[in-house]
Amino acid sequence: MAKKGLVVKVKELKTNIAVVKGLEVSIGKIVDDTWEEPEGPTPFPSMTDLRDWDFKLLQRYKPFYLPFCDVCCLCTFGKCDLSGDKRGACGLNMAAQSSRIVLLACCIGAATHTAHARHLIHHLIEKHGRNFPLDQGGLNIDIEAPVTRLVCGIRPKTLKDLEDAVEWAEEQVTHCLSATHTGQEGSNLDFESKAFHVGMADQVGMEIADLAQISVYNFPKADPEAPLVELGFGAADVKKPTILVIGHNVPSSVGIIDYLTKKKLLGKVEVVGICCTAIDLTRYSTAAKIVGPISWQLKYIRSGLADLIVVDEQCIRADALEEAQKVKTPVIASSPKNCLGLENSTDKPANELISKLVEGKVPGVLIFDPEKVGEVAVESVMAVAPKRNKFSIIPEIDEIIAAGKACSGCNECIRACPNNQPIPEAMKAAAEGNLKPFAEIFDNCVGCARCDSACPKDFPLHSFMIKAGEDKSLSEKFMMRSGRGAIQDIEIRNVGGPIVLGEIPGIVALVGCANYPDGNEAVAEIAEEFAKRRYIVVLSGCAAMSAAMVKDEEGKTIYEKYPGGFEAGGVLNVGSCVANPHIAGAAIKVASIFAKRNIRANYEEIADYIHNRVGAVGLAWGAMSQKAASIAAGFWRLGVPVIVGPHGSKYRRMLLGRKDKKEDWYVYDARTGDKVYTGPTPEHLFTTAETKEEAIVMIAKLCMRPNDTTKGRSMKLTHYIDLHKRYYGVMPDDVHLYVRNKMDIPITMKPEVLKILEEKNWKETRIPDPTLLKRMIRKRG
Amino acid sequence: MSAKAEPWQTAEIAGPKKALVITKPEVAAAMIKRAKRPILIVGHLSTKTDSDTGKMIDYTIRLNKATGIPVVATAHTIREFVKQGFQPAAQMSAMDIGNRLKDPTWNGLDGKGPYDVALFMGLPYYMEFVILSGLKHFATNLKTISLDKYYDPHASWSFPNLKVEEWTQSFETIIKKLGGN
Structure with a gap:
């Protein structure tokens, strides 16, 4: 070791x-010598232990770099112009610099999750002791912490066991980050390998965080019937004193619920949340409600509905305190990572802090003790709410009309808008008293408020949108299934075979942030498209919330229409960002439970298994953050393809296969050692979909794997061809690459597919026992 | 037509190497005419019909008819082409065509050799921005032209930020100069 x-x-x-x-x-x-499973070759792997595996993937999925600009400005040698074939003063070229930026983003993401895990473990051990037992799902889960088992080779049983894994993850983040220093790594492919490595460490960090909070806070434990919880502006009774929690790290929000419970005030104070803290709080208590994903922060704060705001960490607007001050809402900051310039008041008496907040002597306080946060938040909000009387800075209609008339049409707002929303036109319409265009923009707005900052006349354009959309938004209420946590072993036993053989056409994971090009609806539409087709649809984080924000004609959301089990046609919310490893864990458990592979410290073999056999695809339609980058990197190393929405192109590097290069698509047949052509399965490891239609077709295609049986491939081709025809209006031009023998052809599509095969001079190939690893060949000599 | 050339999205500052501004549509027509192996990449925004963009896909079809330039339709743009009775040379994701264009050994859709000029239009601004940057840095033998109504600094040549009327008039001129209707 x-x-x-x-x-x-x-x-x-x-x-x-x-x-x-x-x-x-x-x-x-x-x-632990009671674990019968033999230890694999890479326990607690170093930064280079899995480099050979990475290079195998990178040989097939070569980076396509998309730099923002021509320069590097990371040291005082620079700025250095790296355009053309130039090198910087340190000797780095543009390919290496671009991959360095990717690694940097992944390090930031992995550090964030791992620090989150470290904080949780520290806090929970302090409160409950190091021997507190871990429990992800009772008797339903024998293989708990599959990612940690696979990567670190340990089987954590108590909180203290998590410390070894988190310590390892912290070490890897530090090593990988150090590689981005000037004068360290010089090869773009080695930067890529390190990005994969830190992505893998990130998966461990996230798994530890969720395992700890599930165990201690008694979140739903691998529960397909996790409760339905309320979501939307209209979910809470805001006539009551209302606390808004924002962020990702739940202890301070738990402190609020605990204090309300202790004082028998549940039901008298509303607790609503934005982003992953909201999901995790509803896993703790169904009394909590969700406002929506990250993009709803300003909409809610400016509406004045929150009487007190508690922020913890990650994805919180940096101007949350200033915005809260505008509506006279006090703020409690509760994380050392996000102090907002406030004085540390952790050791001061609660009464003193409550008094300061209620009297408005300070805009906010900084408290690191979650229990004290609970007391101060609850006692303050009850006194603040009547004084505030839901004070809001949303303008009246006549103010908007006046602004519309005064607008000079300079276009600075639309040029600042990430989605090119027609704000100048909306201002023209507003001048005529028509707010409908603003209401339409509200539906597509990601809530960044760059338009506000850009306006030379300082018009609060985002607030105009909120006003125009308030009739609809204030009454909106949806049902979302609370985060269920891990996948049960029995569920894997039931679907492992059909997944590996291709008879369940795929696992579609909709994850990530809410930086959408055109509103929330796309996520719900994509999820439903695949649930109807009996794929397994897994969601987490902001995507899980967005999927809930569309109702059918009967008023039901997808969580009310589809089962929450890991089964064909299931729609599962696994939880917050840190719940993402349950998705990777399900794939790992398929290898363990269905294929009886050893997973203990056996990363390369299991990644090879997943890459060639498990038809899983991730879609981060609104990916925005560095955390999303590291989450994706963790999936890349497992060989799972990830698609991002159009804004994801700004991650500045894709990993693309070339289906026109036949030589790239050979695997070993583990039975014979022969090299066998398998077609481009899966075609890409990381790519961007320009539109939701393209994402849908791409997902169906990227679910194909070399191991698919003819029945499985036939089903997958049915979906791919059907979706291609529906959204593109034509047959796909690459169908011949996915037909290995005529049994693969969907029976109802036989004539048209056969015609294509004939035109393309198609030749039959055999279905191998696929592996990229020579050492997995069983026949010797 | 204004010769002012600032990126449409204010913060998308590029450089030091920035696109030359196409101040007259005749210049674009001449460049297309001079190209030995041009290709046109058309994104889904070309299919939108609103007062801001017009229906730009019609111009791409006319451009193809005038010059025979092969058209690659990205995302679901092909659906609209087919509806109009036009068969693009290929349907491909924007990343896929970008990735192929950067490869000097790629012999094109017809296998006859690398392209020397790639024209882009109809992709989301920020997506086209980064793809053009990838080509600027890694496809050294390729010239790129942005035909969108926004200045895209990572292209070799780009229109400046144009009003819709200026933009559509530019297309009319280009097509006319290339012998089209």
Whole structure:
């Protein structure tokens, strides 16, 4: 084990008092020798232990770099012009610089999740002790923490066991970040490999965080019937004092619910949330409600509905305090990562802080103790709410009309808008008293308010949108299934075979942030398209919330229409951002439970298995953050393709296969050692979809795997061809690349497919037992 | 037509190497005429019909008819082409065609050799921005032209930010200069 310097192994030790057999002791811990599964080759892997695997993937999926600009400005040598074939003063070229930026983003993301995990473990151990048992799903889960098992080779049982894994993840983040320093790594492919590595560490960090909070806070434990919870502006009774929580790290919000419970005030104060803290709080208590994804922060704050705001960490607007001050809403900051310039008041008496907030002597306070946050938040909000009387800065209609008349049409607002929304036209219409165009923009707005900042006349354009859309938004209420956590072993047992054989056409994971090109609806539409086709649809984070924000004609959301189990046609919300490893974990558990592969510290073999056999695809339609980058990187290393929406092109590097290069698509047949052409399955590891229609067709295509049986491939081709015809109006031009023998052809499409095969001079190929690893070939000699 | 050339999205500053501004549509027509192996990439925004953009897909079809330039339809743009009875040379994602164009060994859709000029239109601004940047840096033998109504600094040549009327008039001139209707 690379992680520990000293390991003592004793076969048999005879002493005066006892005979000890099979004792293995390492510095600082007892090695788990009750785990029968043999340890694989890469426990606690170093930054380069899986480099060969990365290079296999990168050979097939070559980076396409898309730099924002021509320069590097990361050190005082620069700025350096890297255009053309120029190199910077440090010797770096544009390819390496671009991959360095990718690594940097992934390091930021992984550091964020891992620090989140570290904080949770620290806090929970302090409160509940190091021996608090971990429980992800009781008897329904034997393989808990599959990612940590696979990567680190340990089987955590108590909170203290998580410390080894989080310590390893922290070390990897530090190493990988150090590689971005001037004068370190020089190869773009090595930067890429390190991005994969830190993405893998990120998966461990996230898994630890969710495992700890599920266990201690008693979140739903791998529960397909996790409760339905309310979401939307209209979900809460805002006549009551209302606390808004924003962020990702839930202890301070738990402190609020606990205090309300203790004081028998539940039901008298509303607790609503935005972003992942909201999801996790509803996993803790169904009394909490969700406002919506990250993009709803300004909409809610400016509406004045929150009487007190508690922020923790991640994806919180940096101007939350200033915005809150405008509506006279006090703020409690609760994370060392997000202090907002406030004085640390953790050690001050609660009464003093409550009094300061209620009297408006301070705009906010900084409290690191979650229990004190609970007390101060609840006691303050009850006194603040009557004074505020839901004070709002949303303008009246006549103010908007006046602004419309005064608008000079300079276009600075639309030029600042990430989605090119027609704000100048909306201003012209507003001048005539017509707010409909603003209401339409409200539906598509990602809530960044760059238009406000850009307006030379300082018109609060985002507030104009909120006013125009308030009739609709204030009454909106939807039902979302609370985050269920992990996938049960029995669920994997039921679907493992159909997934690997291709008979369940795929697992579609809709994850990530809410930086959408055209509103929330696309996520719900994509999820439903695949649920109807009996794919397994898994959601997390803001995407899980957005999917809930569309109702059918009966008023039902997809969570009310489809089962919450990991099954064909299931729609599962696994939880917040840190719940994403449950998706990777499901794929790992397929290898363990269905294929009986050893997963303990056996990363490369399992990634090879997943890449060639498990038809899983991730779609981060509104990916915005560095965390989304590291989450994607964790999936890349497992060989799982990820698609991002159009804004995701700004991650500045794609990993693209070339289906026109036949030589790229050979695998070993593990039975014979022969090299066999499999077609471009899956075609890409990371790409951008320009439109939701393209994303839908791409998902169906990227679910194909070399291992598909003819029945499975036939089903997958049916969906691919059907969706292609529906959204593109024509047959796909590459269908011949996915037909290995005529049994693969969907029976109802046979004539048209056969015609294409004939035109393309198609030749039959065989279905191998696919692997990219020579060492997995069973036949020798 | 204004010769002012600032990126349409204010913060999308590029450089030091920036697109030359096409101040007259005749210049674009001449460049297309001079190209030995041009290709036209058309994104889904070309199919939108609103007062801001007009229906630009009609111009791409006319451009093809005038010059025979192969058209690659990205995303679901092909649906609109087919509806209008036009068969593009290929349907491909924007990233896929960008990735192929950067490869000097790619012999094109017809296998007859690399393209020397790639014209882009109808992609989301920020997406076209980064793809053109990728080509600027890594497709050194390729010239790119942005035909959108916004200045895209990562192209080799680009229109400046244009009003709709200026933009559509530019297309009329280009098509006329290339012998089309």
